[in-house]
Amino acid sequence: MQLLLFNAFNGLIQGVFYALMALGLALILSLNSVINMAHGGFLVIGAYLAYTLNPYLGFWGALVAGPVLAGGIGLIVERVLIRPIYKRPDPIYSLLLTFGLALIIEDMTRTIWGPQGLPLEVPDIINSPVSEDYFFVTGYRLFVVGITAAAAIGLFLLLRYTLLGIRIRAGTRDLETTSALGVNIYKLRAFNFGFGCLFAGLAGVLAAGVLGLTPPMGNSLLMPSFVAIIIGGVGSLFGAVVGGLIIGLAAGIATTYYPAASEAVIYLMMLIVLVVRPRGLFGEEGLFE
Amino acid sequence: MTRVGGVIVMWIALVALPFWLPWIGGYTALGSKVLIYAIATMGLNLVLGFTGGLSFGQAAYFGLGAYGAGMTLKYLAPSTPLAILVGTLAGGLAATLLGPLVMRRRGIYFAMITIAIGQLFYFVAVRWNEVTGGEDGLAGFSRQDIHFGSWVYRLTENNFYYLVLLCFTIAVVIMWTILQSPLGHTWVAIRENRRRIEFLGIRVERYVWAAFAVAGTITAFAGALNALLFNFTSPQDLHWILSGNFVIMIVLGGMRSFFGPLVGVVIFVVAQDYLSSVTGNWMTFIGMIFVSIVLLFPKGILGVFNRRAVTT
Numbered sequence: 001m002q003l004l005l006f007n008a009f010n011g012l013i014q015g016v017f018y019a020l021m022a023l024g025l026a027l028i029l030s031l032n033s034v035i036n037m038a039h040g041g042f043l044v045i046g047a048y049l050a051y052t053l054n055p056y057l058g059f060w061g062a063l064v065a066g067p068v069l070a071g072g073i074g075l076i077v078e079r080v081l082i083r084p085i086y087k088r089p090d091p092i093y094s095l096l097l098t099f100g101l102a103l104i105i106e107d108m109t110r111t112i113w114g115p116q117g118l119p120l121e122v123p124d125i126i127n128s129p130v131s132e133d134y135f136f137v138t139g140y141r142l143f144v145v146g147i148t149a150a151a152a153i154g155l156f157l158l159l160r161y162t163l164l165g166i167r168i169r170a171g172t173r174d175l176e177t178t179s180a181l182g183v184n185i186y187k188l189r190a191f192n193f194g195f196g197c198l199f200a201g202l203a204g205v206l207a208a209g210v211l212g213l214t215p216p217m218g219n220s221l222l223m224p225s226f227v228a229i230i231i232g233g234v235g236s237l238f239g240a241v242v243g244g245l246i247i248g249l250a251a252g253i254a255t256t257y258y259p260a261a262s263e264a265v266i267y268l269m270m271l272i273v274l275v276v277r278p279r280g281l282f283g284e285e286g287l288f289e
Numbered sequence: 290m291t292r293v294g295g296v297i298v299m300w301i302a303l304v305a306l307p308f309w310l311p312w313i314g315g316y317t318a319l320g321s322k323v324l325i326y327a328i329a330t331m332g333l334n335l336v337l338g339f340t341g342g343l344s345f346g347q348a349a350y351f352g353l354g355a356y357g358a359g360m361t362l363k364y365l366a367p368s369t370p371l372a373i374l375v376g377t378l379a380g381g382l383a384a385t386l387l388g389p390l391v392m393r394r395r396g397i398y399f400a401m402i403t404i405a406i407g408q409l410f411y412f413v414a415v416r417w418n419e420v421t422g423g424e425d426g427l428a429g430f431s432r433q434d435i436h437f438g439s440w441v442y443r444l445t446e447n448n449f450y451y452l453v454l455l456c457f458t459i460a461v462v463i464m465w466t467i468l469q470s471p472l473g474h475t476w477v478a479i480r481e482n483r484r485r486i487e488f489l490g491i492r493v494e495r496y497v498w499a500a501f502a503v504a505g506t507i508t509a510f511a512g513a514l515n516a517l518l519f520n521f522t523s524p525q526d527l528h529w530i531l532s533g534n535f536v537i538m539i540v541l542g543g544m545r546s547f548f549g550p551l552v553g554v555v556i557f558v559v560a561q562d563y564l565s566s567v568t569g570n571w572m573t574f575i576g577m578i579f580v581s582i583v584l585l586f587p588k589g590i591l592g593v594f595n596r597r598a599v600t601t
Binding site for chain 2: 029033034035037081084085088090091092093095096097099100101102103104106107108111223226227229230234260261263264267268271274275278
């Protein structure tokens with residue numbers, strides 16, 4: 001029982017990272033119509049910049065600076081590389097472009113920071129176990145869950161109640177009409193892309209505290225985030241979060257009983273969802289079909 | 290007629306390849322690799338370029354073909370033709386069974402689901418250690434000479450190249466025939482105007498399914514040959530990075546033309562071979578190739594030089 005709880009909790013933490021990644025991906029997917037294959041790259045950028053800035057700014061400073069810088073770099077990438085190809089209707093181009101970026105970022109990270117894993121120091125105050133029996137529930141892990149919940153709720157409030165959020169939702173529905181109503185959709189899409197990358201960076205910093213830093217960490221988190229979106233339903237941010245948590249938990253539970261299947265179970269779940277409910281748990285009918 | 294002439298010249302050049310390739314600094318196995326990747330990408334292009342389905346997980350079927358062939362030789366029987374057959378059927382069967390899950394999707398959603406499904410096979414190969422060799426890959430098998438009664442065809446490097454060339458020729462003839470048939474024309478029509486085809490009463494989904502299944506089978510065929518070429522296969526043959534490479538090779542050559550992928554494969558494989566021998570940062574250069582192709586040559590090399598190729 002203890003082992004099951006341990007693995008389930010670990011899986012849940014993993015699921016939190018998937019959910020954060022998937023949130024950013026889903027934002028970019030819906031408004032920018034781009035599958036951001038470089039999303040893992042932005043996660044790595046956020047994590048490594050936080051690692052580098054940690055000695056100067058301290059953990060708390062780095063926790064803010066890493067994601068913000070990742071978002072900033074996302075803005076630049078969107079402006080320079082992605083904007084020129086919005087007008088091409090075939091999604092293959094944005095897919096290949098971000099795919100190339102993912103390769104470049106992973107390779108450059110390896111060159112700059114080295115291929116070996118690096119630890120991100122977490123302050124002692126939040127890094128001690130909460131109780132003796134449940135040694136795996138460290139303060140940092142609860143902190144990760146808390147920050148993620150706050151970020152997700154913040155995003156929902158922003159989309160629901162601010163003018164910017166309303167515009168983003170409107171753009172997702174019908175970009176042309178939104179543009180005709182006087183919204184600068186170029187600015188809107190740029191902001192949205194940067195915002196998605198900021199979420200990737202946040203996932204990176206938080207994950208670095210648990211898993212450490214390695215150059216391929218981003219790309220290994222990318223695929224499960226895709227699955228999270230597919231399970232949750234394309235077009236639903238809430239679905240992306242739920243999907244991420246579900247697959248993390250499922251992988252954790254699988255680790256207890258049959259460790260070798262812990263990754264495969266994620267993809268098997270996706271197949272089952274696709275057979276039983278093709279649009280995903282919270283997806284809208286007819287979207288992309 | 291120029292087109293037929295071009296194909297004949299190309300085929301003669303391919304037959305003579307073991308004689309001229311070492312002379313310009315290549316090696317015959319590189320020629321085999323180019324042809325194998327050409328089979329894989331031309332097969333993928335049936336979905337990607339001709340039907341308009343953005344399949345981004347094709348490495349799954351390539352890898353299944355490779356593992357199918359390798360495991361046949363290792364566990365089942367020392368027969369090269371059987372290995373190729375089993376590999377091809379394994380990948381083809383998987384594509385046929387998974388087709389219904391993707392055939393209804395379009396655009397980015399099609400791409401996302403095909404990528405994610407591909408990863409399933411990757412993790413099975415990585416984790417099922419006892420059978421697949423895990424991360425280290427599947428080794429311990431080698432291609433066997435082919436016996437025709439008392440006559441033996443020894444699969445040396447050069448002879449294997451000719452076997453690959455034969456397979457390439459067969460695959461090309463099959464694909465060309467399909468594309469000239471009503472099935473092939475329906476695929477192109479779906480790409481051009483899916484809704485209109487639906488209104489004409491054609492079951493678009495079934496045709497997309499057929500394209501996916503045929504493409505998967507041909508890619509698996511290539512994968513089986515690839516395992517025999519190196520007497521080895523690894524999970525990298527199933528990874529989405531390889532899927533992405535396949536797609537960029539197609540776009541590089543020109544996704545609207547029949548032989549476009551072959552051109553892309555030649556450039557990409559040679560570039561990759563060269564870059565990885567001169568720089569440790571070859572991944573960055575490959576990434577830059579991706580970015581620059583998208584920004585500068587969206588219609589591919591053949592699209593730039595041959596306007597006719599765009600319409601096929």
